[in-house]
Amino acid sequence: MLEIACQECASVGSYRATPGVFFRCLECRRELTTEDLDLDPGEIWVVSATGILGFVIDPVESIREMSIATDAYLGAECDSLDELEALRSFHDAAFRLQGALKAGVPYPIMET
């Protein structure tokens, strides 16, 4: 999970869940809701077990990247830089998938 930075005081990982609908920065007391978050496509917000607000890459996106990397690996010449790059891409996407699952995001139900 990557922690959200406060736009007011630039503190990272300082937004904590509060009773109610707000998250509050523990440094400057700024409040925000999930509607205030400006995440990139493919990112989803999560809250850690300790109440810290953050975000992860959507598992659907990571699985898509792993599929693309697998195809690239299978199409690459043996022991080539392309093969290594495909393996690195697969590893990075798998790491992001693991991070989302650890944060409590469910494994997606994939349509066939």
Ligand SMILES: [Zn+2]
């Ligand atoms: Zn702040």
